[in-house]
Amino acid sequence: MGHTLAEKILIHNTGVADCKPGDIVISHPDCVMFHDIYTTNVYRKFKEMGFTKVWDKDKVVIMFDHLIPTCLPLDADHMKHGYDFAEQFGAKQVHVADGICHQLMPELGYAKPGDVVFVTDSHTTTYGAVSCFSTGVGYTEMAAVLGTGEMWLRVPSAIKIEINGDLPQGVTSKDIALRVLGDLTAAGGTYKSLEFCGTTVDKLTVDERLTISNMAVECGAKVGLFAPNKETAAYSGVDFADIAWLHFDDDAVYEKVLTYKAEDFVPYIAAHPFVDNVKPLSELEGMRIDEVFIGSCTNGRIEDLAMAAAILKGKHIAPGVKLLITPASRSIFKEAIAKGYVETLVEAGAMFTHPYCSLCEGRSGGLLSDGEILLGTNNRNFLGRLGSTKSETYLSSPAVAAASAVTGVLTNPVSLK
Amino acid sequence: MEKVFEGKVWKLGDDIDTDIIIPTQWVTLDTMEELKTHIFEPLRPELAASIRPGDIIVAGNNFGCGSSREQAPEGLSALKISCIIAKSFARIFFRNAINNGLLLIECPNLPDHCEEGDTVRVEINHCIYCNGKEYAIPSMPDNLFEIIKDGGLVKHMQKLNHLKQ
Numbered sequence: 001m002g003h004t005l006a007e008k009i010l011i012h013n014t015g016v017a018d019c020k021p022g023d024i025v026i027s028h029p030d031c032v033m034f035h036d037i038y039t040t041n042v043y044r045k046f047k048e049m050g051f052t053k054v055w056d057k058d059k060v061v062i063m064f065d066h067l068i069p070t071c072l073p074l075d076a077d078h079m080k081h082g083y084d085f086a087e088q089f090g091a092k093q094v095h096v097a098d099g100i101c102h103q104l105m106p107e108l109g110y111a112k113p114g115d116v117v118f119v120t121d122s123h124t125t126t127y128g129a130v131s132c133f134s135t136g137v138g139y140t141e142m143a144a145v146l147g148t149g150e151m152w153l154r155v156p157s158a159i160k161i162e163i164n165g166d167l168p169q170g171v172t173s174k175d176i177a178l179r180v181l182g183d184l185t186a187a188g189g190t191y192k193s194l195e196f197c198g199t200t201v202d203k204l205t206v207d208e209r210l211t212i213s214n215m216a217v218e219c220g221a222k223v224g225l226f227a228p229n230k231e232t233a234a235y236s237g238v239d240f241a242d243i244a245w246l247h248f249d250d251d252a253v254y255e256k257v258l259t260y261k262a263e264d265f266v267p268y269i270a271a272h273p274f275v276d277n278v279k280p281l282s283e284l285e286g287m288r289i290d291e292v293f294i295g296s297c298t299n300g301r302i303e304d305l306a307m308a309a310a311i312l313k314g315k316h317i318a319p320g321v322k323l324l325i326t327p328a329s330r331s332i333f334k335e336a337i338a339k340g341y342v343e344t345l346v347e348a349g350a351m352f353t354h355p356y357c358s359l360c361e362g363r364s365g366g367l368l369s370d371g372e373i374l375l376g377t378n379n380r381n382f383l384g385r386l387g388s389t390k391s392e393t394y395l396s397s398p399a400v401a402a403a404s405a406v407t408g409v410l411t412n413p414v415s416l417k
Numbered sequence: 418m419e420k421v422f423e424g425k426v427w428k429l430g431d432d433i434d435t436d437i438i439i440p441t442q443w444v445t446l447d448t449m450e451e452l453k454t455h456i457f458e459p460l461r462p463e464l465a466a467s468i469r470p471g472d473i474i475v476a477g478n479n480f481g482c483g484s485s486r487e488q489a490p491e492g493l494s495a496l497k498i499s500c501i502i503a504k505s506f507a508r509i510f511f512r513n514a515i516n517n518g519l520l521l522i523e524c525p526n527l528p529d530h531c532e533e534g535d536t537v538r539v540e541i542n543h544c545i546y547c548n549g550k551e552y553a554i555p556s557m558p559d560n561l562f563e564i565i566k567d568g569g570l571v572k573h574m575q576k577l578n579h580l581k582q
Contacts, residue, residue: 024560037444041487048571050578067445074445122485122509138487138513140570147574152560186432187479191508220482220507274432363441382483384459385436 002249004158005225006193009133009246013116021157021255026150030115033061035101036068036075038120038139039082045143046089055149057090061110063101064094066357071364089146099329099355102126102214102297105134106206107329112236113228113243118145123297123379125216128194128224129209130236131246135222156222158193159184160254163200165262170414172307173208174299174377174397176200177215178268182278183258189219192255196226197248200262206235207303214298215379218275267400267412272392273383281400284410290372292317292405294398295326295353296360299377302332302339304398309341311402311413312348318408323350324366326358348405362386368393375410377401420541424473424499427464428533429457433476434483435510444488449495456492470497473537475528477503481510490514500539504528515561518569527552 003011007019014025034042039062054060062082067075079096086094098104102123105111111127117134118124120142127134137145145151161180180194194216196209204212209226216224226232227247233240267281294300294308305327317323325345327333333355336342342352359366360378368374368387374394376386381393394410403413437460439452446452456465474493480503481489490513493501500520514521524545531537531547538546542556557565567573 024558037486040445045571049574051574072442072445074447077447078445120485120487122483124485136485136509138485138490138509138516140487140516141512144516144570144574147578186482187505187507190479190505220479222508361441362436380434380436380483382434382436384440389459 002252004193004252004254005131005195005227005246005248006133006156006158006223009114009116010153010155012114013133019155021155023155024152025155027116027153028149029059029118029145029151030112031059031061031110032118032142032145033063033101033105033110034120034139034142035062035066036064036078036082037066038142039078039085041139042120042142042146043081043085045140046085046146049143049147051089051147054090054146058092060091060146062086062091062094063104064096065099065101066361068097068356069354097354097356099332100297100300100357103301103328103332106130106210106236107331109237113233113238114246118142118151122217123214125221125224126210126214126297128213128216129206129226130232131226131228131243133223133225136217154191156191156193157255158195159189160257161194161196162198162257163196163260163262164198165200167200167262167265170399170412171265171267172397172399173204173211175265175268177212178270178278178395179265180258181215181218181270181276182268184219186218186274186276187220189216189221192221194219194221194224195248196224201226202229205303206232207301210301211298218379267397269400269410270381270395272381272394275380275395281396281410281412285412287410288373289321289375289404289408289410291322291324291366291368291374292401293324293359293366293374293376293378294401295324295328295358296378297328298379299398300326300328300332302335304377305332305336305341305345306339307398308402309344311399311416312406313344315348315406317349317405321405321408323405324353324359325350326353327355329355359386375401375404421539422471422499423536423538424471426473426475426531426533426535426537427468428531429474429476431477432479432482435481435486435489436483438481438489439486439492444486449491452488453492453495456496465496468496468498471499473499474501475503475531476501477528478505480506481514482507485509485513487513487517490517490519494519502527502537502545515564516570518565520565522554524552524554
């Protein structure tokens, strides 16, 4: 009997002879990370539990990305507790403002194909793009894992999502993520492994895959996995032959299979105030917007900035519209500067911030006031998350976001003159 | 933890996300006593002050979806509610609640048949009674029940670390 990608990684990690959905297994993470929102909580819980050092300091990373630069004086205490933890109990590295944790984990090789990784953040599903079984946990659980090096997991059932063919012009991997989310709904993947395959999926770049795995949690999923190819193996710095076992088995048991023709995809929007309130852009085209945000662990990567720069080159954003751009990491920021994207986007009227969670975290620059409407490339449009509870947030691809910044209304990039 | 208890219902809908349970601007407050006053603020600003110890929250599908912020279940725990009954829970919230000793009960049929202000009676691992009707509920896996019985993962780990020494 074959196995799903999730089952393969859990068997590899836990050493059990076999496993099936519903089994409880004890996993041994290859890396764990906690970020600045939870440093204080992890530090306190770890001490309260009676631990005196982490189980393996080379497998522990701390990242400051949500609260940096700080927007409240209290936030600075969280940095202090992060450093205190590293000094007293051990950590391989504390990354300060190097970028959003979910970009850094795969980019810096902390999350690799076939690994099991836990992070104190829901968007930890992102590293499924590089075939890593990665999922979010809370700060109490993190404290326990840091002390024991173990965490129980229920083996998830899996949904296979197969997409074949060529995506139409102006359609991106964000549109794949939104379409699947709309079809599955915000609870349709709860506790499950979403596993992506098909000829369209095979051709997706690492950046495009990261967007889709990132959004898997919006369906409630535990993980959102891709099988590796030579390009994704090279990105992770591993030999493809060593991870070729991470392939799809024809006889693996999937709870459900969703099959799509890529040609049927269009640009989509997740409309306020639910992530699964997904509509074709054509239904909302022409709707007024006040602000555009391009960034986040969903769509703040170099290909996203390139897409935005290509659309905004030689143009200017509409009068009265604000455009906020946040690269997902320091290295992406540097590359965007070197390639001229930053200059193009700044000339077009964009505001740039240093790489961090930025507006997506909803507690610093760019917050919305009553009646304002935001179009963002991020992952959540919940009530009040990005400012006033009387503001509205819509989610799209970077291409739709850039085109809409030019016109001031929701716009299909293909129709932009 | 009592095996059988009764409580007054506060009723919420589907997809109650953790940004609704505790907005991001409050997550760095230093104590749960301060933080708990902001629970459910974007949706129902009056609710946190109205909830009394022993009350029960009844909600629809996917309760606790969104961010992994554990301030959501820990803040709810600080309000001393006796449990949350929902049609379903988001996975990280589920683990976080257990780890804070907060009892969650999945019961797909009850929420459509009870109103705010009703009293429900819970018999853990057996059933729920509401308005003269009985609703079956599943038993919890042993490893989770052990954590809840110990009062959460911190106390559970203290016990294990003490046993080791």
